[in-house]
Amino acid sequence: MSLGRRLVPVFSFLAVVLVLANSTISSQSPSTKGVITRDDDFQARVKEWTTRPDFISPLVDHLPKVAGLPSPKDVLGHHVGAPKKLTYYADILRYYRALAAASPRVKIVSIGKSNENRDLVVVFVGSDQSIKDLTQYRTYLAQLADPRTITPEQAADIIAKAKPIYHLSGGLHSAEVGPSEMLMELAYRLVAEDSPIINAIRENVIVSITPVADPDGRDRNVDWYYKYGISETEGQTTGAGVPYWGKYVFHDDNRDINYSQVEMRSLLDWYLEWHPPIMHDLHQAQTLLYTFSGQAPQNPNLDPILYGELPMMANFEMAQFAKYGMPGVWTHGFVDMWSPGYLAFMSSNHNGMIRMYEIQGGSGANTQKLRLGNPNAGGGRGLGAAPDAAANAAGRGNQSVREWYRPWPATGEFDWSLRDNTNYGETGVITALQYTSQFPKIILENFYVKSRNSIETGRKETVAGYVIPAGQRDMTRIERLVNLLRLQGIELGRATSEVKLQEGTFPAGSFIVKRDQPYSRLAKILLEKQVYPDPSLRTYDDAAWTMGLMSQADVKEIADKKILDVPVTPVSEKEIHLAGSVRGSGPLFAVADYGSNNMITLRLHLKDLKVQAVEQEFKQGEATVPAGSFIISGDPGRVKSEVEKLGLTAVTLPAAPQVASHDVDLPRIAMFSTWGNTQDVGWVRYAFDRFDVPYDLIYKERVRKGDLKAAYDVIIVPTQGGTAKRLVFDIENRGRPIEYKKSDMFKFLGVYGESDDITGGMGIEGVAQFEKFVKAGGVLVTLGTASYFPAEFGLAPRVDAARASPQFYAPGPIVEAEILRPDHPIFYGYDKKTVPVRYANGPLLTVQTGTNPFEEAPAVPPPPPQSILMRYPGGDDHVLSGLMRGAAEIRNRPAIVDTPSGKGRVILFAGNPCYRWQNFGEFNMLFNVVLHYNDIKTPPERPASTAAQP
Numbered sequence: 001m002s003l004g005r006r007l008v009p010v011f012s013f014l015a016v017v018l019v020l021a022n023s024t025i026s027s028q029s030p031s032t033k034g035v036i037t038r039d040d041d042f043q044a045r046v047k048e049w050t051t052r053p054d055f056i057s058p059l060v061d062h063l064p065k066v067a068g069l070p071s072p073k074d075v076l077g078h079h080v081g082a083p084k085k086l087t088y089y090a091d092i093l094r095y096y097r098a099l100a101a102a103s104p105r106v107k108i109v110s111i112g113k114s115n116e117n118r119d120l121v122v123v124f125v126g127s128d129q130s131i132k133d134l135t136q137y138r139t140y141l142a143q144l145a146d147p148r149t150i151t152p153e154q155a156a157d158i159i160a161k162a163k164p165i166y167h168l169s170g171g172l173h174s175a176e177v178g179p180s181e182m183l184m185e186l187a188y189r190l191v192a193e194d195s196p197i198i199n200a201i202r203e204n205v206i207v208s209i210t211p212v213a214d215p216d217g218r219d220r221n222v223d224w225y226y227k228y229g230i231s232e233t234e235g236q237t238t239g240a241g242v243p244y245w246g247k248y249v250f251h252d253d254n255r256d257i258n259y260s261q262v263e264m265r266s267l268l269d270w271y272l273e274w275h276p277p278i279m280h281d282l283h284q285a286q287t288l289l290y291t292f293s294g295q296a297p298q299n300p301n302l303d304p305i306l307y308g309e310l311p312m313m314a315n316f317e318m319a320q321f322a323k324y325g326m327p328g329v330w331t332h333g334f335v336d337m338w339s340p341g342y343l344a345f346m347s348s349n350h351n352g353m354i355r356m357y358e359i360q361g362g363s364g365a366n367t368q369k370l371r372l373g374n375p376n377a378g379g380g381r382g383l384g385a386a387p388d389a390a391a392n393a394a395g396r397g398n399q400s401v402r403e404w405y406r407p408w409p410a411t412g413e414f415d416w417s418l419r420d421n422t423n424y425g426e427t428g429v430i431t432a433l434q435y436t437s438q439f440p441k442i443i444l445e446n447f448y449v450k451s452r453n454s455i456e457t458g459r460k461e462t463v464a465g466y467v468i469p470a471g472q473r474d475m476t477r478i479e480r481l482v483n484l485l486r487l488q489g490i491e492l493g494r495a496t497s498e499v500k501l502q503e504g505t506f507p508a509g510s511f512i513v514k515r516d517q518p519y520s521r522l523a524k525i526l527l528e529k530q531v532y533p534d535p536s537l538r539t540y541d542d543a544a545w546t547m548g549l550m551s552q553a554d555v556k557e558i559a560d561k562k563i564l565d566v567p568v569t570p571v572s573e574k575e576i577h578l579a580g581s582v583r584g585s586g587p588l589f590a591v592a593d594y595g596s597n598n599m600i601t602l603r604l605h606l607k608d609l610k611v612q613a614v615e616q617e618f619k620q621g622e623a624t625v626p627a628g629s630f631i632i633s634g635d636p637g638r639v640k641s642e643v644e645k646l647g648l649t650a651v652t653l654p655a656a657p658q659v660a661s662h663d664v665d666l667p668r669i670a671m672f673s674t675w676g677n678t679q680d681v682g683w684v685r686y687a688f689d690r691f692d693v694p695y696d697l698i699y700k701e702r703v704r705k706g707d708l709k710a711a712y713d714v715i716i717v718p719t720q721g722g723t724a725k726r727l728v729f730d731i732e733n734r735g736r737p738i739e740y741k742k743s744d745m746f747k748f749l750g751v752y753g754e755s756d757d758i759t760g761g762m763g764i765e766g767v768a769q770f771e772k773f774v775k776a777g778g779v780l781v782t783l784g785t786a787s788y789f790p791a792e793f794g795l796a797p798r799v800d801a802a803r804a805s806p807q808f809y810a811p812g813p814i815v816e817a818e819i820l821r822p823d824h825p826i827f828y829g830y831d832k833k834t835v836p837v838r839y840a841n842g843p844l845l846t847v848q849t850g851t852n853p854f855e856e857a858p859a860v861p862p863p864p865p866q867s868i869l870m871r872y873p874g875g876d877d878h879v880l881s882g883l884m885r886g887a888a889e890i891r892n893r894p895a896i897v898d899t900p901s902g903k904g905r906v907i908l909f910a911g912n913p914c915y916r917w918q919n920f921g922e923f924n925m926l927f928n929v930v931l932h933y934n935d936i937k938t939p940p941e942r943p944a945s946t947a948a949q950p
């Protein structure tokens, strides 16, 4: 790559060019024993694969060759960025292992196993000395991460000796394939190259790499590419992506705020051991490279230093790219800084720095034609107006508009290759590392000061801590909440005696979160009510996540500074277990239904025993046993051990209680998934798997086969696709079948289901089968947007579903819902009239009451029909956390409808009671349907005189 064509200032990077212009130089380094030469083949191929001369920088247009050190081509057979070549995960690992075996500058650590048992690793690259003393550097960072352990003088001394770890991660999203290829070349370059920029990086920074954050999805996507993508041409695409990435989720592995997925949890565990001050996640969604700088709405809890650091690095990158003559690099105007749930946020949540790129690219390795919008057409993004993902995907054009944050947009038509993607990604990352290598001490100092500030602000700010009171009805949700906080490294203690604070008196054993701790900001972010800073701004993901509300658990925010001095026993274990209690020795037990999600697990673990549920509460001695509680007889030893293990509460009964009760039969459950939208189904599957609830995952193939009632009692249709039409007709057929099947050649396909043709959906034929299922006595449960399906296709004839106005905007706020039918089994375990629920942008439901629509409305509105089990009061007053714009639009809209149909029934949730791994408080509304599916009754309508409020 010649520099002559560009008007670029000639300084640091010129040295790279000069050094490599001598085709042979002796290495200065003792660890690269061989002679460094230039890889002429690389240079020629890369020039050929780069579609435009301004799509490459002098940082990456060459590659050194070192005898004895394997380059990616030596192991993979081709250079990184070769057209039509994608690398399977095993080969990626093979490359890093070969590199590590050949160089003392590389070390690989195992951090766990993926869902499908692939090795999860982190690859460290640095100078010989950095890698030799890696554990020492880890200790330094751990000390800076917890300033309570060191004096300011010691901190200065540590900063002088320490090196920042800069973590890079690719392949979180399996269809964003480029970065995982690029990182191999980067690792090699960092080991092999002798140039001022790389030498400074190697000397001053320790680079750590997640080669592929979702390796299961990587392999499936690579299979899919070789099966279909590789032969696609413009206008001739299959129109379908691979049905699964990871076992459960697609993009949501970047929204897994509670680190439910094992790949995410493993990385978090690693993070808390190594404390890299910077975590940089590499994605592909924007043109040509977007570098995150933390735009509004911003979470005000995070340190102002961070908000200075983010644009500083992004702007440095933007300027460097411009200097290299590469267009299309921009910042701002895409992802905002509100939700703390993105994976790399683990860094900023722990006083480090989240970084993110979105690089132009696709799901495969074909060169594609890009047609960017007319730069004169307008449509740029205003300050802080973060667009939604769909608008961005559809509106590439606006990325051709010049803005203050996009001084040099890419425009026009051109080809874009995988190597172009590599060039941009690698140039960006080397530039970020260059910056870090020039200011390593500033980065370390900032990390230390942010950690110190977190402790100090915790002491100074209004909120001094949180109390999670002991003695709550259901302590299993408290156990989970505590464990989720512990997972993120947040310190808690248990009060050694009763605690008296301005906010109230709390029993001994209550969990105390004091804010004078390094992760005090994170504790507040997770536990507080989200007060959205500016309702006119959009946000890229959820507006609310308040853990207490999501769990429907009592968590008290405390301003009283005395909380900082409450004597506690620190919770030292990573996971606590609060054992259940069993009073008496049986043989007849009442297991109280206090709303624990573990009730369903208990039933399943004791599936061979007779279990009944009481339909009303009753007294047993001092104890009140609520409706829904289980009466279990037989095998007292097992009952006792399960109840204790599952954290439940049981008492012995002398005899069966004299209240109405029913057998808790276990239904045969199916969960229906389209082929086109498996992720939200995946979250429900995940919850069912975690609570040991068995089900069959079924697709259109099974539905069309018919006779569903013979096989299933309950079919759950999780939210998916957005509309009823999408649910029914799913992926468009473009004239040829698209098969998803395992074969010798594609062994990662056909997992979690197989299909000869994933297109076409269940069709009207499938709808008819669902109707037969319900009419024959089946229970159909639809969640979120799947509830359009029974409403619009007539399975729930009395229910209609509308959409909110375009002005309505509800990015996952937590709102109040009012229970209208507390007697319904769905609410067993719920003891309050109103509950906090996540609002999920499902349908606005109405239930026809049979009144003549041409009559005038009665003066006193009729009572809500019995089929409406729960509704949203609506209005701003009932938004408990986050943002809902136009909250009046949902006023008194049903949240859950239970409508009989034929011998069966359809239960429609307007919301999603099983959202990600988050709204645990709502899970039981779904689990209760499963447990009591054949004991649901519909009472006669209430007389008009008992009219409820309008």
Ligand SMILES: [Zn+2]
Binding pocket: 173, 176, 283, 284, 285
């Ligand atoms: Zn992505």
